[in-house]
Structures are given as C-alpha cells and as structure tokens.
Amino acid sequence: MKKLLPLLIVCLLCLNGCSSGETNPDDTPSGPEKRVVRLALNSAGHILTFIADSQGFLKDEGITVQYVPVKNDAEVFEGIRNGTIDIASNSGTNLPLQQISSGMDLTIFGGYLLTGCMPVFTRVVTEWHGIEDLIGKTVACEPNLYALTGPLLDMGYDPLNDITWYETVDQTDRIRAVKSGEADFGLVGTALNYDVINDPELKIVTYAYEVLPAYSCCRTEALSSWVKANPGTVKALLRAWIRAMEYYDSHRGEIAALTAEKTGTSEEQVKAYLNNPRFDLNIDPMRKSVRRAWDYMDRLGLLDYYAKQIDIDDHINTDLYKEALDECQRLYGAENPKFYEKLQAQYAVND
Numbered sequence: 001m002k003k004l005l006p007l008l009i010v011c012l013l014c015l016n017g018c019s020s021g022e023t024n025p026d027d028t029p030s031g032p033e034k035r036v037v038r039l040a041l042n043s044a045g046h047i048l049t050f051i052a053d054s055q056g057f058l059k060d061e062g063i064t065v066q067y068v069p070v071k072n073d074a075e076v077f078e079g080i081r082n083g084t085i086d087i088a089s090n091s092g093t094n095l096p097l098q099q100i101s102s103g104m105d106l107t108i109f110g111g112y113l114l115t116g117c118m119p120v121f122t123r124v125v126t127e128w129h130g131i132e133d134l135i136g137k138t139v140a141c142e143p144n145l146y147a148l149t150g151p152l153l154d155m156g157y158d159p160l161n162d163i164t165w166y167e168t169v170d171q172t173d174r175i176r177a178v179k180s181g182e183a184d185f186g187l188v189g190t191a192l193n194y195d196v197i198n199d200p201e202l203k204i205v206t207y208a209y210e211v212l213p214a215y216s217c218c219r220t221e222a223l224s225s226w227v228k229a230n231p232g233t234v235k236a237l238l239r240a241w242i243r244a245m246e247y248y249d250s251h252r253g254e255i256a257a258l259t260a261e262k263t264g265t266s267e268e269q270v271k272a273y274l275n276n277p278r279f280d281l282n283i284d285p286m287r288k289s290v291r292r293a294w295d296y297m298d299r300l301g302l303l304d305y306y307a308k309q310i311d312i313d314d315h316i317n318t319d320l321y322k323e324a325l326d327e328c329q330r331l332y333g334a335e336n337p338k339f340y341e342k343l344q345a346q347y348a349v350n351d
Helices: 004-017 047-054 057-061 073-082 094-101 146-154 172-180 190-197 224-229 231-250 252-263 267-274 287-299 305-309 319-335 337-350
Strands: 036-041 064-069 106-111 113-115 119-123 138-140 185-187 202-207 219-223
Touching: 036 073, 047 057, 047 064, 047 231, 047 252, 057 231, 073 094, 094 106, 094 287, 094 305, 106 224, 106 231, 106 319, 119 172, 119 190, 138 172, 146 287, 172 185, 172 190, 172 202, 190 202, 190 267, 219 224, 224 231, 231 252, 231 319, 231 337, 252 267, 287 337, 319 337
Parallel strands: 036 064, 138 185
Antiparallel strands: 106 219, 119 185, 119 202
16 A cells, blocks of 8 residues: 555646646647747837737737837847847848848747838828829838838839938938928827827828738847747747737727736827828738748848848748638637637638
C-alpha cells in the first residue's frame, strides 16, 4: 500500500488540475511560453488590446500585455532589435518591410489596421481631380507610402522623382506646411484625422483607402526567432484580439470612451476615425496585401539591395492566425456565427 500511495497522490493531483469543460487551447501543458508580451505603444494606442484587457480576454488566455511607450518608429525597431520590445503593430507595413529588406529577420503574423483614416488634404482653394494632381507638386509625406506612390507607378508615373516630397519628423508639421503653402498637399496618419477635418483652412480630397483598397495599413510583427520560440503565446494573443474585434463590432460607443481614456485624447478625436467607414480594424495577416506592398516598394526602389535575395513569403506566417481563428470559432462561434464566417471567408481569399 505504501508503494501505491505516491502513485495515488499523482493521479489525484492530475484529476484536480484538469477540467472536463472545454477551455482555451494551449500549445504546452503549462500554457503560453511567454506570459508577458511587451507591445510597442505609440500615442494612437492599440484598441484591440484595450478591449481584450478590459473584457478579460487576455486573462482567459493567461497572458499579460506590457506596454512599452515609444515616440517614433525608430524606437520601435531598435527596441525589437535589442530585446526590450517583443511585438510591434502600429508601424505600418512599409517600415517593417524596409527593415526586412535590410536584413532584420522579422515575421509578420497578423495585422492591426487593414485600412486607416489617412487623409490626403490641401487648402480649401486648391482644385482636385485625382491622385495624378500630385504629380509636379510638393507633397508633405514620406515617399515610401506605397498606398499613393504604388498606384501612381501603375499609371506610368515616376512618383519618387515626379513629386517633391516634403518630409517631416512630426506629422503635425505636414499640416502646418500645407497651410503655409510650403507644400501643396499632405497626408497624415489616422490619429490626426480630427485635426484636418476641423481646420477651416483645409479640405480632405481623398483617403489612402480610396486610392488603394485593403492597402494593409499596419501589420503585426516580431523577430522570427521570437515567433518560432513562442507559437503558443502568439496564438493566445491572436485569440484575445479576435474576440476583441468581435466585441468592437457591436460596442463602438463604449470603445470610443475606452480608447480616449487609454490614449489621453478626447472622445471627439477618437470618434473622428472610429466612426469613419474607412477605418478597418482587422488582424488577418493579409498575405496578398503584404506581397503587393513588397512588390510596389521593390519597383519604387524603396527596398535595400539585399531584398532581391529575399522571398517575402518566408517572413509572413498565416498559419498561427488560422489556427487561432479556428479555435475561436469552435469555442465562441455560436455567439456570433456571421462574424467568424466573415473572417474565414476573408482568410480564404487573402492568405
């Protein structure tokens, strides 16, 4: 009997540690490999993480997101490089692709914004006929924004040389440059949509979304070594974000207040983009959109010479997202079948 006692204790411990009910799947018995995920966070915030935290979705997955405040994108990629940041999600698609082209081994495994509210604006007295009006003009924006330069390239222009690019460190300087006449047109990020809309001297002539639909506004990326070492963590985070995206769809009103609180801005500023139909929160990796962006940037000469040796597909992981989506649909799909059917259909077309 004494010999059987240790075995009996082990069996009882196993029984007590297990549940017959269905719970969120993990890839290891002890849960995700890294329970704390360090996410780069700029002033625009991360709406899905705010929701996932406030609604307990992160807790359900057994992970914590630790925000690492950053002032600019240079700090983001330096943080990833030196190991103080695990994941970036608000640095566009152009910037991680340029980092990959210069030899930084990143993996894109999800998204944040499929399209944002990035307005192209000018003074109210300036005429507008289409994006070809940018040719021969001064544009306050970075030329690596392929959502504008890519379609112009397809139209037969050489946008990097046919346009004078007025580059600034602070995007608010783009607004000032257009108002002062130093630039003819400008483009700013989603968070400054409110500033342009409410400036009586300016008018919005189009949005990046209208020039290039599904342009892949912001991707989610990490070092490839980190993704390979932490697939359970990645899927846990994606599951929490998928659930947050479903919650977001039916709680827009309260999300504006939550985002304003977390980012230290006004609800009016948040609603200026949150209620805009061009604003599309979506964490699908969107392989086809990333490939298109890579092709545009290559043709525009915006990638490092090393890019010719790179297969961009090696830096896009759609499997983890698909597994997370399937798991969420199995566990929570009955709550909102149409939502999950929509995401599955989008994945089938784009990945």
